[in-house]
Amino acid sequence: MKTILIVEDEQDIAELVAFHLRKEGYRILTVHDGVSGLEMARAQLPDLIILDLMLPGMMGTDVCRTLKQSARTAVIPIIMLTAKGEEIDRVVGFEMGADDYVVKPFSNRELVLRVRSVLRRAEPEIVEEKKITIGPLTIDVARHIVDSRGEEVVLTTIEFKLLLALAERLGRVQNRDQLLKNVWGYNYVGDTRTVDTHITRLRTKLGDSGDLIKTVRGFGYKMEEG
Amino acid sequence: MKTILIVEDEQDIAELVAFHLRKEGYRILTVHDGVSGLEMARAQLPDLIILDLMLPGMMGTDVCRTLKQSARTAVIPIIMLTAKGEEIDRVVGFEMGADDYVVKPFSNRELVLRVRSVLRRAEPEIVEEKKITIGPLTIDVARHIVDSRGEEVVLTTIEFKLLLALAERLGRVQNRDQLLKNVWGYNYVGDTRTVDTHITRLRTKLGDSGDLIKTVRGFGYKMEEG
């Protein structure tokens, strides 16, 4: 769940914004002055900060600048809220490090959309939950879990890599040398028959899914459904 | 029950404040100089600190600043006590990280109200504080406290970071280099086997929860239930 910090001195606006963003499934923190905003930002490292430009004690712009100076907080995207009258040149705001701007009065819809967009933009790296499914076989690469018909299959390092090498090139035949390269590394020297042994072991361990690994006589192996 | 630490060199004021707050149902700790205040704060992690600005040995402001610098103590709200003459700009106080201000002489009623208000303000943070629970294991990230089956587990910095690195990427396997990067930093040079040693230490200290850390032979480690 994403955390959003709202720094806004006007209670009612803060609550309104908080309400709508909570409804969107975000976790909301609210503070009502700049200094608390700084502290909270540092302590909680939220995923996004919504910052009012006019704040008691410390200007929103100062908060923004300060946050952008520290490595830990610099990455947190900031959406600035500005009242109509105080409309600063957007460029100035962006120079301060704000990631987006919303001018009061704003519609909730607009704000929610901005928030979503900024958060999406900030998504560091789409951690691909790479899962490969072939018939009864599932390979969860990140978790390093393989199962065949729901039963977990415990594989050794080489077996896993070999399975992956085959599964990632589904349908395509690979000869023993290619497999050796892919699984054992470029500078492997040894018997190509080693591959056979591991294929056997894989097939045995995979149970039902073992049939997915086909022998292509004279060439090598491939993985294929049916 | 909430614990309040009072750091105040004037015995009679300290006792007066302590008396009234005890009556309110708080658990009170009292120390009379800044250094003791720091120590006590670190050792007891109170829910609130009432800190005199003028202290022998170390200024209240220094105590405040120091406390706010450490992750463990930064979250503890602080109410500053200032004598009338020494009224500093509130902004300075807030910049130091104080959460509220009370000027001497103050009425007991006023102080009690401030305490309640500050504690209430801090409440949602505490409730929403980031906690990771995996089976019998609980990691309180903000407070740096780990327990396994309710028993507190005392971890060193590295152990804690390592645990966090694993827990935050629950289920996903991380190799030793990734762990080194995440825990030791980008520019660490050294033996990757160091990770193993710390994994062992972690497992030992975690007791029952040690089993949550799985070895993925040939790849690295992952954390996972069951």
Place this chain on the structure above:
DNA sequence: CCTTCCTGTAACATGATTGTCACATTTGTC
């Protein structure tokens, strides 16, 4: 300044993993 605790490295123990081989089985060809 001293003590205690933390940390990285090395050394050793252990059990899983792996490459090889020998032999069995299959496949395609004549």
Place this chain on the structure above:
DNA sequence: GACAAATGTGACAATCATGTTACAGGAAGG
């Protein structure tokens, strides 16, 4: 069906990855 070539398979010893412990240097705290 015979034959050769290719592939399957099981055993086994060497190797390797990891667990574990010890230790010395260093950091942190008093």
